[in-house]
Every structure is written in structure tokens, then in C-alpha cells.
Amino acid sequence: MSAPVTAEVAAIKNLKQIAREEFILPGTAVCGGCGGLEGLRLAAKVLGSKTVYINAAGCFTLLAVYPYSPFKGSWLYTTMGGAAAAAQGVRDALDVLMARGKLPVEDDVQVVVVAGDGSTYDMAMAANSGAIFRGLDFWYFCYDNESYGNTGVQMSSATPYGARTTTTPVGSAARAGTEHGKKDLFEIWRAHQPAYLATVSPRYPVDLTNKFLKAKGLRGPKLFIAHASCPTGWLFEPKRSAEVAKLAVQTGIFALKECVGGAVTHTHIPRRRKPVEEYLRGQGRYAHLFEPTRNDAALRLIQEQVDRYWEAAAKAGAASS
């Protein structure tokens, strides 16, 4: 199901090679400094205008509010749990309409699910699994802001250990805030053997662009987990969004990687990882780990998790420079 359909597109080397044309226009209702939208904006430059974005309920539902849409392509808002299933319906419909001569081949579009982590990690888990299992030829862009952001920042299964949300408040009986660790969606999806799977960061646009370019040559599920630095939910100034996104990668908390044919490759390895504290300190959702008293145990746990991850990655030989 995941055979290449075209030769691999040549990778770009610098920012200047990213298309200047915009496919998502400014002026939407999403928050200032949204890292998720920046990621999608960059992705759309590869996807082009012959696209349909299939949206699950979440922050990005506010992108298209009647009678406006910022997209040069089409848009279909669905539900919180069924976007990938709707993508199946659209892809199948277009395929059968082309096969029956009812739709000119040149009017075909690429089907792109746009969903947040609340949908992706939780409610739509089964529908997504089904679509990937069926080898659906589609794109999935998960803007992962690590909470149910649009409803006011509640814990999702993408919320990391130690983060405060409105449903995992900090108190004398719950010093860490969120006690669960973040669900490893990358590995869950990898087990489905999709055509392409990658993590992307808006602060690494060349890496992001190259991943979308590489996936464009593949037929089947093309899945992206996008780090979505979130000023509103993570409690930092919107102007710091790019810096926070960069620190997530520099500290090794967010690993940039891809998976083709089952093998994982890290596309950017932070050689000298900064301490996780540098990432955590600048975000209000972690403030309780530092004030009024420092929670050394929690901070150590977070640092150790990151260290263990990269040790295992090095051992697996998956890392490439």
C-alpha cells in the first residue's frame, strides 16, 4: 500500500528554497504565536492548493468561520472523533468518481486531516487506527499543543508529566500537576506501518519542508505530529513561541524524527542537549516546579526521561547525523 508513486523529490537546503506563495492566508481567529498554525502554513506550501482539509473539533476549527476560510484549498469540518474516517470517505469518493469518469483526474485533491492532540491522541484513536490500517492515501497533520486547548487547556493524553492544566491543577495533594506521562503516539502509529511518519517543529522549517516533500512521493498514510508551541495554554508571551519551539528541540524533549519502512531516523540530533529546565522555566504551566519551592524530584524525572530516550536512540543506531 505504501509504494512510491514518484521519484523522491530533491531535498531543500535552506529557507530561501521554501515556496514564497502562501496557501493559508493570515487573519484567522487562532491565537497569536500559535506554533501549530505556523507548522501547517509551512506544510501547505508543499501541499499546494489542490487539497481538502478535513478538520476535527479543536483550535483549528476556528480557522474557517462562516463566511470566511483562509485556505486556498477546500475545507470540511467533521467532528472530534471522525476526521480520518471522513478522509476515507472523501478519498474513496474521489477515487470512484474518477474511475467512473465522473471527475476529471486533474481535479483530484489531496486529503489532509487537521486535528489537535485531544482528538488525535484520545477520541479519534480508533478511527485513525482504522484509516492507517486500511492504507488510506492521506495526510494527517496533528498540531500537538499537549492539551485540550480550544476548551481552555484541559489535560489530554498528550499532556506531558509535570504540566499544569485546568483539569490537572497543582495542589498539596498533586504537586506535579499532570501525573501521567505523554502517550507515545509516534510508536503507536509506527506499529501500524504507515507509508510515512514524522515529527516536525515550526522552528525547523527546512526539516519540516523536506519531510513533507519526501512524503509527497509516497502513497498511503503520511502522518505528522507537529510540535505546537502554545502561548495560551503553556503560558508564555506569544512573541516567544519560536524560542520555546526551538528549546523543545535543543533540550531533546521534542525529537525530530521520521519513519519510512519501519526504521526510525532522527533528522536532527541536538549534540549538546541543553538542560530541560531551560525549556520548562519559560512556561507558566511548569512554574510550580520552580516556585515557591523547587520540585527537584519532578525535574530530575523529566531530565532522566529525556536522557534515557536519547541513550536508547543512540543504542538502537537509529540516529544519523
Add this chain to the structure above:
Amino acid sequence: MSRAADLERAAGRHERGRLLTGNAAAAWGASLADVDYIPAFPITPQTEIIETLAEWVADGDIAARFVTLDSEHSMLSAAGAAAAAGARVFTATSSQGLLYGFEMLYAIAGWRVPLVLVNVSRALASPITLEADHNDILAARDSGFLQLHAETCQEVLDSVLMAYRLAEDARVMLPALVNLDGFTLSFTREPVVVPEAAAAAEFLPPYEPNHAAIRGDRPMAQGPAVLSGLAYSYFRYQQQLAQLNALEVHEEIAAEFAARFGRRYGLVEPFELDDAEYVLVMSNAFATKGKEAVERLRSRGLRAGLLRLRVLRPFPAAAIADALEGRMAVAVIDQNLAPGLGGITYQEVAAALYDRPRRPPLLSVIGGLGGKDISDVEFDAVFHDLRRAAAGESVRSPRLLFTQAEQERMQTLLRIAGKGAKP
């Protein structure tokens, strides 16, 4: 049975029809509608529909694409989205499946895309069971879907074809549910005349998605948020107006269908109503039992009649009131129960009659839940109540049908379960 074998067996027998289950009739309806896409998910007693279609697709008998989804929510998401992309879509479910996908019913109706969803009625859990009543389909009464309820296997097939015409009409543009009862129709063979493919195609030409489609040359935002009562109310009112349009459009389609195929379906079906004084209101397969009771009572000299509800959404209030006004007494037999309220269609029939000056005494009867039979003695009791009501006597309503013999059998079960009175 393979479609080729079925066709061969049927050769030369088109006049009287061939024996088909209600499920097979639904599959034939989808086939004759020349649908593009069939997203599927199994559930008893619907599964035979999708199995039949899967086989026809596998044999290359129909050009549709068939895909098994991971749940009814996903199935209806795929169905609605495919319709939004411009395909003619068929799918089917039942009971728990309809409820599992329930969110999508409202979503699809709001998208204003036509598709046909067959529901094979099955009572809802808990307790879980398999046979029919109408709490599943009637739960969807406010979803914006059109609803056609079939009494016979022939009507199942015909209603699927009519439902596409209705749903795709530019004045309507709403999805449609076609309901048939589990077991009593789904697994029961009746003679069904299957229209010739060419005749069906003349009645139902290919779908032209002029309203909504997903194409590279025509970017379109579908289902966007509105975030205001202004736009929300406007689009909701549009659904109401489209539903009302469907009353008229249905009659046009029914007339054309009758001219082509010789079978006439109204919004409601009158049975022995001309001079009827005591009238039952029923729907779906058990209406056949009601008709038998009417004939039995007529042979005893009672002017009995029956009004069968066929189109439930839009609700044909005027047609119902016209048919019932001036009768001596009317009983609505609901094969459903809204606990704390009573029968669902009773409420709607009562509302339809409210402003008629000669509205009859109206009784509510609950029966047939979970496929439980409605016996002769129970129909007799209903007609007895109708005569008492007509005479001005006070009659308990709603009446929950349960015979003495059934009560005794239930006591046995309770005793076995350790809950009944000690012998």
C-alpha cells in the same frame, strides 16, 4: 446467493416478483440506484445487506466502492464526507449502531448532502436484545434526516429508490433514512418485483452534485463553524424549510413512481378508511398485523380501519389530521416507548389533530417492544377501548400491552432468576 444466480432464478418471474428478504430488497435498492460508494460496518440484523453488497462488488456486478470501517461513527463519517465530495452513497445500520454514529446524523443533515441510510430497526439496550422496535429510528427523528418507514420487502426496495430522488432534489438536499423492521422484514422472504435496471435508471438518473462537491477546480468550505445564533438559526431554519418542501416533492415522486412501476406510496397509507369509525394508527411491518385485525373486526361488523404512517420526517401532519378527523375514536399503537412520556408517534399525531374541530378521542397504546407479538386478543382489547372511548367512557392511556399468558411466562423466568415470588 450470487447475483447472477438470483437473476437467473428470477428470469420469467418478474410479474409476481421473486422471494427476497427485506435485507436483500434493500441491497437491490442500492444496486438499482447505481451507488458510487458503500461504507459498511456489521450489526445484526442489518449485516445481510452489506454482505450482499460486498459480494456483488466482489463479483463486479456493481461499480460501487465498498469499504469496511471501524465503527458506525466512522462509517457515517465516511458516508457523509463521500456525499460531500459528490458521490452517491448508500449505507446501512441498526439499533446500537445508529446510536453509536448518532453525532454524525446531525452533522450530515447540517452539511445538506444527500445519502441513503437504511436502518433495520432493533430494540435498544439495556437489556440488549435483537428483535425490532422503533426506539432506534425514532431517536433520530430530530436529526434532520428524512425518514421513510417500510411495511413490506417490496416497499423497502421501492423506498430506497424514492429516497434518493427525494434526498437529491434541489428543493430538499437532505439525507434520508429508510427503515425496515429487524427479523419481521429483514429476514422474512416476500415476493418482490425488482425493477429493470434501465427503468430504475430512468426514474433515478445519476446524481449531479451541483450543491456541494470537493474538487480541485472548485475550492469550497463545507461545514464551517458559524459561532453566532444569527447564522446558526438561519441554517437550521433552512433545514426546516427543506423538510417541508419534501412533503410536496414526495408526492411528485410518488406519482411518477406509480406511473412507472404501478405501485403507489403516499405520505401515509389509508387501509379500509373510507367508512371507518374506529381507526388504528401504526407503522412498519406490524401494520400488517393491524390490517389483519381490521379485516377480522370488519367481518364481525365493526367499521374498523387503519392509517399507516410511512413518511415520518417530514411529518405529514395535515395528511394525518385529514385522515383521522371525524372518526369515532383512534388508537395510536406505538412500537416504542419514551419512558415517562409514553408512545412517541402518539404525541405527534395528537399535535396534528389538536386544532381540528372534529378531533376524535385519541388513545395511546404501547406494544411490540423488542419484537413481542401483538396478538388477536390484544387488538380486540384495543378496539374494545376505542368503543368505550367513543361512548365517552374514561379509558386508561397509554395502555401497555402485556397479556395474562405473557405475565405467567415472565413469572417463570423471574422465578428461575431467583427474583419471583416463591411457588
